[in-house]
Amino acid sequence: MNFADLLGNDPGWLTTVKAFLVFALCVLLTLLAIWSERRIVARMQMRLGPNRVGPFGLVQGLADGVKLALKEDLIPKAADKIVFIIAPIISVSTCFLSFAVIPMTGKVSLFGHKTAMQLTDMPVGVLFILAAASVGVYGIVLAGWSSGSTYPLLGGLRSSAQVISYEVAMGLSLVAVFIRSGSMSTSEIVAQQHSLWYAVALFPSFVIYLISMVGETNRAPFDLAEAEGELVGGFHTEYSSLKFALFFLAEYVNIIGVSALATTLFLGGYHALPGLTFTENWLGGWFTMIWFMAKVIAFFFIFVWLRGTLPRLRYDQFMKFGWKVLIPASLFWIMVASSFRLMSQRGASKSVVIAAAIGVVIILLAAITLFDRSKEKSEEREALGDVAPPSFPVPQIPSQRAEQLHG
Amino acid sequence: MLSLALHSGTTATPEAVQFWFLAPLAVLAALGMLLVKKAVHSALLLAWVMVSLAFFYIAQDALFLGIVQIVVYTGAVMMLFLFILMLVGVDSSDSLVETIKGQRGAAIAAALGVGGLLTSLIARAVQGVPAVGLKDANNGGNVQGLASELFTKYVWAFEVVSALLITAALGAMVLAHSQKIKSKTAQRDLSIARFRKDSLGASAGLPAPGVFARHNAVDVPALLPDGSPAPSSISATLKARGDMLDSKIFELEAKEEEEN
Structure with a gap:
């Protein structure tokens, strides 16, 4: 019995209960995420971080939320009022959607029903997540536009351009997963990974997805939309009180969402680590949820780690990287992956496929080395190019002096 | 359940509820799109029409089509529209003066022509062709069915459309491209130029x-x-x-x- 049938047998009330559980889980995870991010970044910067409210400062997020909600709600005079109010609602309502198709556990029993912790299983589940994300961009764009001032407009444009371009790279990185698993349904992809995680089998896809998921969620080092030095707060500069809190919530739910998708597509979803498969039956199957959460939290830690480590990219470098490196690389990888898939479908043995893969890697490495060398040479030529000497004395360039001494 | 009901020609209650809830909203939004004053509002209403269309597709068991409708039209095409509207300046109202002589008449004639063509095409396609039914169409899976149609029967049309789109994209790039006569002055070049000046007065800023x-x-x-x-x-x-x-x-x- 596959997941679609399993979930299809759920009575309506059970789906409602599950929807509520997923929603509560997302909000709770957001509160914990904010706290843990602040604590971890603080540790990385040799500080303590929030430690006053509750044990270890755990309820700091809740306190901040209450504070935000009680603040005065301002709507600027120049703002387009309706769109200004709709924007955060779009942002926050779309970010929860992706959790509907993410399988968080294997088969479990909930209130006496055999089911799984997944709201619905669609044959195009992963595309559904992409669709929800692409509607979510509207929240950002409209917030930027409707604020009626310059910084938000620029921030909104920037961030939507960024999200759209990285969504292309993200979508392309998923294609190899679809080709290998032969399905676009999340539960089917997880089931296919019981022997080998796609993070290993489709390593290039995994790397591209990891990079583009950071770009897609507007997080450091790609948080150009709210580059404080240039754009104040970016698209949410004019927002305050609950509307700002909604954007904040959406950002964190999105981070958890892309982490959950990464877990589902590349790290075997709710499956246990290889060699620990026996744990999947513990607690009547609910132990798989712990595996799932552990993987999601690991991804979240990577997000925080990046934020604590890397400085922000310049906008043009960032866009260049997305369009000129990530997208061509994914296209090339899709071609390679589909040829391998075809080879194994036509009956080529595993060793032949692996040999071909090694061949591709060697050719790529050779090409990269040659390209680097020619680039170095042309740069040298540029550096020594015929420039007129300035009219005042300057020290000689060391390499030229060496040439004079030897020649 | 839903597909069964569709197959036998009746509409299941959830679908009917959804239809009577969404359809009036979609029509209102479509009318509003024509009538509102601000271009961005109009674009938003159009986006809403597209999203509700996607809901209808999904309710009709065309899952893939519905989702792709949202990804492509709402997520990409409408977003580009919004982008341009925002960059061009939203508050500039359209002038109602015809710049090309007889444009309005030509536009109406062209619209009627296209409408007639579409109607006759659809009528010819539907009439005399017995409906296969959703079950048979989705026999090997919705996505697989679409893929096999696209890449076998309609592969030529598919490729022609893609060639057309690529040509359009290239054309846009060529139109927007301007040849650089001299290389861009970067921060480094500016700094070098400052020191090349005869007086060093300005070199410190x-x-x-x-x-x-x-x-x-x-x-x-x-x-x-x-x-x-x-x-x-x-x-x-x-x-x-x-x-x-x-x-x-x-x-x-x-x-x-x-x-x-």
């Missing part, structure tokens, strides 16, 4: 505005060591706006100090 200890403001020119004001210390924007104090006052002051 322009003097900061404000008179030391008295007028530490951006709109007051700095005083040079000899007491004369340096207008180059004031931002060009302030100069253009005329938000700049007359430097003569400071000159006089400097001379007075000298006399004392």
